[in-house]
Every structure is written in C-alpha cells, then in structure tokens.
Amino acid sequence: MMTPLRVALLGLGNVGAGVAKLLLEQPDRLALRAGRPIELRHVIVRDLKKPRPVPLPPGLASDDYRRVVSDREVDVAIELIGGVTPTFEIFQELLDSGKDVVTANKALLCERGAALFARARSLGRTIAFEGAVAGGIPIIACINQSMTANQITGIEAILNGTSNFILTEMLARDRPYPQILKEAQRLGYAEANPAMDVDGTDAAQKLGLLVQLAFGTKVPLTSFTREGIDTLELADLKYAAELGYTVKLLAVAKLVDGQLEMHVQPTLVHRDRPLAQCGGAFNMIALDGDAVGKTVLSGAGAGQMPAASAVVADLIDMASGRAALTFPRIDVWNARPPLPVQRPEDVANRYYLRFNVQDRPHVFADIADILGRNGISLASIIQHEAPEDESRESIVPLVVMTHRTTYGRLVAADHELDQLDSLLPPRIRMPVAD
C-alpha cells in the first residue's frame, strides 16, 4: 500500500499554486489520509520564466504537457489549465495515455464533459471534479455519495461569488452596479473581464453540471432562462428589501410534474431563508431529497485554497481508490430517459414587477386591468408618493408582487402593456423563490 501516487500538475495559476502548496508543504498529512504518499512529478506551466509564488523543487517544471503524457509512471494528472481549447484535446491525450484526471474546469465539463466522461469510462479511467462547482463546498460528493438514497427533487443555489458579492455590496453601500463592479475588480472579487460571472453564464454552467449529476440529464445552456445581474438597478434591490426580500442570482432546478424547471435569474428570496442570508463572495446550495428533505451547504465558492482543498480531496480519493469506485456509478450513467426541460413560458412563480409610470389618473387601473385579464393577480403593491412636480410630468415607479402565475402570462400581458403610452422603459421582472 505504500506505492506513492504519482501526480502531474498542469497549470500553475491561482488554484494550481494552491494545490502545489498543499502537496509540497503537507506531504505527511496527505499520505496519512490517502494511505500512501502523493508524489508531485511534473508541473506544467505556460511560461517557465514567470516568477512563481510557490518554490518548486528543481526539475519539476516544464512548459511541455507531452512530458506528462509520455511519462508512464504518472497515475493522475491535475488539469488546471482552464478553458476549452486546447484543454479538451490535452485532456483526451491524458486519458488515452492512461492517466486518471482531476479537474476544476467547469467550462470544459459543461461544454465537453459528456464526451470526456464517456471516453474515460470506455478506457476504464476516472475523472474527479469536486473543484468544478462551488470551490470548497463538497457539493459533488454530496450528490454522488451522501444523497444516493434519494431522488433529488430540487436544487436552489448561489453559485457565483462575484455576483453575490456585488449584490451584497450594492445594497449595503447604497451604490449602483457600475461603481461596485469597479470596486470588486479592485479587490480581486471580479476579473478584468467579468462578463461570464455577471451575465449568469458561470452560474448556468455550474447548474448544468449539478443537474447532470442529480437528474442524469444534460441540458444545453440555451434551453433555459439565463439572466445576470449586470442590468440590475439599485432601486429594485431596495424595493425588494422593503417587501422583505433579498435579490440573489439564484440557480434553480426542480422536478415539476416529471419535467425539469430550470433557470438562472436574479430572484427575490425571502429574508428569513438561508439563501437570502448568504452574503459576500460566498456560495450556498440547498438540495431537496425525497428522503432527507432539505440539506444546505455553504462556504467559499472560489479562491485559491478553498478550490485547492477540493482538488486535493479528489486526489486523496484517487489515491485511496474511492474515486475509481464512484466515477462509474454517478447518475449520468443512469440509463433513464432524459427529463424534458419545462418551456420557459410554463415556468410558474410569483413575480416582482416594476413599472415606470407617468403620474396620471387611471394609469394604475390600466395596468391592473391588463394584468388581470391575463390571469395575473396582485398580492402587494408599492407606490411611493411622487417627487415634487418639476417642469415635466413626473415619472414614478410602481412595484407589484403577483400571486403565482406563469412567465407566459407575463409575456402576453407585456404585449398589451406595450400599448400604454404612460409606461416608460425599463420594465423589470424578477421571479420570487417560494
């Protein structure tokens, strides 16, 4: 049992450096828990001249991943290169050359995971990917191992720390999105190009991966509603708070009458719910299982050492032999027919709506009439007094919370509302989590 697990690390960015740190600084701890030493044999970097935050033993670093592919002694490759191209091809070469692979590359698994999983399976190889979703939170192990007695019936999650940080700060500091984004970039909570984080893509990729594991169904990113926080106005966060809710970028997947309700959207969450209380750059995932009920996990969804903790846990699972037993039985091989995804127009929720109306007689009656005729009934309304009249007719926000209705009805009502010349853009619409 004392044969070491021989490991190659591909990519020495932020998370890669964290993994190298754990492997080099904690060999005894890891050996004890793995049942054998874990030996780092190669570190593949793009630019050998770049200074590194972790001092590497001589001879370890190289800029040629083929050194790993051709080293028959390497048992496990840790893919922390990131991106889809050329990583997909490298990943395949690693599998083909007999390496098991640990990865935290959620974008790759989202786009090409099915192909990689199938290839690994046909080769008798193992892929482990705890670090790909929600960093240090053990959500993959929870679904693939701890909740195996259950049919998971629902996932509600905050999966993007950048968005959550920005939403928390906008409200706490009473500043609009662009200002807080800049600050988040300065503090390292948002990247120079934050598009994937703030437009909902990152959360949607992660949700897609969780759905694949929990429901055995691969859902393309284009088949469900995906909205980000990048167009949110501070005013709506404040109205939501006034109504008792916190706005979160919520990733939702639920079994509803044999279909999968699935969406990533800014969503109102009642302030008493744990998901509303998850602030800052943290992640939280609430799972519903048909036996266990609701189980909630939260923690650091990103960051060097939390992600490295997940990657090294996978490595220890590889070393102990557990990963090879888990991978062939994850629910993507369940051979059940894939679940149909509910059409966006059929998704039923309560909704938060904000209209900008000209402060004229009958405007509210007109709106309520249109909503009512489309089967949308109102649960509560906020209309504050109009600001003192200036030169022009004043514009006032009208906020309503609907009772449960479908997205399709809202769209139908929208076409009629378009005819009202007393309504000015934008019109805001967010679902309310039950």
Add this chain to the structure above:
Amino acid sequence: MMTPLRVALLGLGNVGAGVAKLLLEQPDRLALRAGRPIELRHVIVRDLKKPRPVPLPPGLASDDYRRVVSDREVDVAIELIGGVTPTFEIFQELLDSGKDVVTANKALLCERGAALFARARSLGRTIAFEGAVAGGIPIIACINQSMTANQITGIEAILNGTSNFILTEMLARDRPYPQILKEAQRLGYAEANPAMDVDGTDAAQKLGLLVQLAFGTKVPLTSFTREGIDTLELADLKYAAELGYTVKLLAVAKLVDGQLEMHVQPTLVHRDRPLAQCGGAFNMIALDGDAVGKTVLSGAGAGQMPAASAVVADLIDMASGRAALTFPRIDVWNARPPLPVQRPEDVANRYYLRFNVQDRPHVFADIADILGRNGISLASIIQHEAPEDESRESIVPLVVMTHRTTYGRLVAADHELDQLDSLLPPRIRMPVAD
C-alpha cells in the same frame, strides 16, 4: 459485479422502518447507485407481534439476532437497536462473524466506539456511521473525505434538534421552558424522557465523535463543560435578543495554541451568523479548515427518513466498496499524540452575565468593582427601570456583556460576589460565540 449485497436490519423502530422502506420500495434506485442489488435478508425485532408500519415480505422478521450472526451469507448488518447494553456485545458478535456494520448509534460509539473500531480494524471489517451524528447532514463524509486536505481547526455546531426547537419556540411564542417542553413532547419533537436531549448529553456525545474524527483525539464526556437548556429562563433569551444575539445550545471544539477548547453550553450567537439563524428542529455544523476556510452544513438532524437516508448512503458505500477504503484511514488512526483538552477555567470567551440585584445604591458599583478587580471588563450593560415599588424592596435584573475573559476569572469573581447580600440567585452565565 451483480452479486447482491446481503443485508440484515437489526431494529425496526422509527429509523429502522425508514431504512426498510427505502430498501423495499427503491430497489432499482439503490442498485443503480451501489453497482449491485441490495438484498434485505433479515429483520430482527424485539416483539414479533407488534404491528409494523412497513409491510415486510414473509420470513424476513425474527426476534433472534443470532439468525444474523449465524447466516454466513450476510455481508452487512445494520445496527439500529440503540443503547449500549446489550448492543455492544451484539455488535461485537456481528463483527466477529464477519459482518461489516452500519450504525446510527451515537451513544454506543461515544462510550465504546474506540473498542469497536479497533476490533473491526483488527478483523479487517468496516464500520460506517454517517447516521450517528446530525441525521441527514453528511458531516461524517465531509470530515472523513471532503476535507481531508485540511487540518480542521474548529467545529461550532447545533447538534440537538430538540433543544434547538425548544429555544426557538420559547422566544417565538414568549413562553417558559416547561410549557414549550410539554408542547414539544406532544408534537413529537421531544421524547417522554427528554433528559439526554435537553441536558446537553446528546450534543456532547455527538461532539465527542466529531472531535475524534477531526482531531484524532478521544475526549471523555467528563473532561469538558457540558450544560443543557433545561435551566434556561425565557428572560435571558429576551435580554440576549435585545443585545443582538440568539441563544443556541452550541457544541464547540477549537484548536487553541495546541490545545482543544471544547464545550457544550447555551451560548449567545450574534444574530447575523448562520448558526443564529438555524431555527426549529434543525442541525447546523460550521467547520473551519486550514485550507478551505469555513464550510457550513445544515439540514434535518433527526427524523425517520433523514436518518434512513444517511444509513442507506452508508450501505451504498459498503456495496460499492468505498466504505472499506475509507474506514481504515479515518483520522482516529492518525498516530499523532492526543491533543490535551483545555482546562475549563482557561477557556476564554466574552460572557453574558445576569445578576438579580436589590435596587439599592452602590450595588452596581460593588459588582463592577469585584469584576474589575478580577480582570473582567464590561462591554455593555442593560438595566431596565425597576418596576414600581411594592411592599418590599424591588429586585431588578442587571445584564452585562463582558470583554474577553476566562472562565476561571468568572469563578474567582463569583466567590467574591457571594459575599454581597444585595445579590439574589440565580446568577446566569453564558459564553458568547465570536
């Protein structure tokens, strides 16, 4: 791989019935995730005539556990008998006869776990016990597998659902302990004899087990402070709320300067912290790891199906072979020297203190003087106006929050405070979680 895992269930109480239900009603789901069928061969009950909530196939039930011991075909015994005697002896017989054992018996593992673990190990057998702590929350897997890259540095947890339910309801419904306890018993949240739940024993047993796994150190129940909620007064929950805190029965174990700070006590938790927001019969566990940071898990800590979910997850781990790889490497075998437990008098915290004082001049000055001379400084004070004078001198509560100090200093001050004839019992003292 299609050899079934042959299973015997010992005990058909609440959780046992839940396990039987999953095994009998979900064979396909479980076989898919286990990689092979799970076959229930025996169900051992105390009284064969008692009506059962789960219809058992004929021939399965027996009142003699020796049927399991002598059946060489049984791979795994599920011990849900409960209690320590004669369960310990039965457990040993099961191991000796070559069975792996799944258990949810926290009291047994707390009292005799070391002996059972060692015996299983020497026999090459496996024990799995996810259900023994916090029901459906996968805390054992989290420590033993997901956080293996970390040294766990702290555990703060709500581990007793009965106590948490009672505390939540006392404050929400403005009723004293005895009334809410009665109601909890009526609703099934508290047992007819609730002593172990409300006096802190149950939470202390669970904490002891978590400490064994997280720190490789077995701590006897008698070596750390253990207080329950059974003597708490509603007034203190209200004063705590006024100060911005919620009182929780908190189980704490932390690494402090190479020692283990460990206690189970009613504790003030700031209302913004997740632990303060865990209400009702739920459990929550916050783990600190030196790589991952803080990770929080919450969910149903007890109940038929949540506990059954954990037991069956263990069974699937047994069937897949994972459990046999995990058990030999849990941190109880770490061969590190056991951590010394901090002496109770050295435990440092902020403290909540309530005195009942006679409303006379100088009383407050006397108290503050004694506290000050013992190195206890005050952070905040609540003293409401005394009620209108009745015939006798009025008694008013004086509530103070101290700065960080040690329990030893409080005890020293207590001796001096005993001399003040203007102080009346009780004197209340609770730590404040940082």
